[in-house]
Amino acid sequence: MSAADTLPAVRGKLTPNAPLAPLVWFKAGGAAETLFEPADVDALADFLRELDPAVPVMGLGLGSNLIIRDGGVPGVVVRLGKPFARVTKLDETTLQCGGGASGILVSSTARDCGIGGLEFLRSIPGTVGGFVKMNGGAYGRETADILVSCDVVLRSGDRRTLSPADLAYTYRHSALPDQAIVVSATFRGHVAEPDAIQAEMDRIAASREASQPLRSKTGGSTFKNPLPKKAWEVIDAAGCRGLTIGGAQVSEKHCNFLLNLGSATSADIENLGEEVRRRVREHSGTELEWEIQRVGVSERE
Structure with missing residues (x-):
């Protein structure tokens, strides 16, 4: 059915x-x-x-x-x-953010309200719901550092307010209930000058522009960093920079990014990622874990 x-x-x-x-x-x-x-x-x-x-x-x-x-x-x-993309100020250090609000909107609103500590969200191309689910982070900060609570609708239709403890955050992972939808989150930062916040956002934006293939069809960071190493380092060392399968390529600018050169299927992209994992495993023994979520069914199924 x-x-x-x-x-x-x-x-x-x-x-x-x-x-x-x-x-x-x-x-x-x-x-x-x-x-x-x-x-x-x-x-x-x-x-x-x-x-x-x-x-x-x-x-x-x-x-x-x-x-x-x-x-x-x-x-x-x-x-x-x-309807889920609104961001409102609750007090001098706290924002209420809809689950559909983008990182750019949240960080910009925080700047306008004089709330620091949320600048890193400027660099993550996602929404509040994704940040909460994946413990999204960058530039030394992550969602677990700023989350006060989140409101979710469970698969049953019931509503719950969850704390960071309920989510049991680890690196790029949470214990968010399966199929739950994050509809809002409360983030807390600290009092700061808007000019200083903007300067940090500008620094982050410039760093991303210099190091990442932002103007390509990509999915962001492909693999979790195999701490204390960086994913791009072990991928580069295994000779995967620029590697292609079908219409998919490992970025030459930042080799923890996969690219759709224009005609790639999702199978091309996923197969390329698995080939990178295989080559890294053979070269260094490092087992890369996917950070990108892979969902749905392949055509052959």
């Missing part, structure tokens, strides 16, 4: 067989069986409560850290739009 046969009434937008490639940074991959863009939190909770429990649910943010496999994503993909 398909998701379309079991869908309840909604407030928001439902799109069957919705292409996902335009919504993700790699610009590759198949379609969602159903894409749901809820009107608000109540609409999301009601929908999930009434949806057949057998239908899988997946959240989608900006799609920057994601491979959508070529066979698409079964069930329902939930995308949080403008």
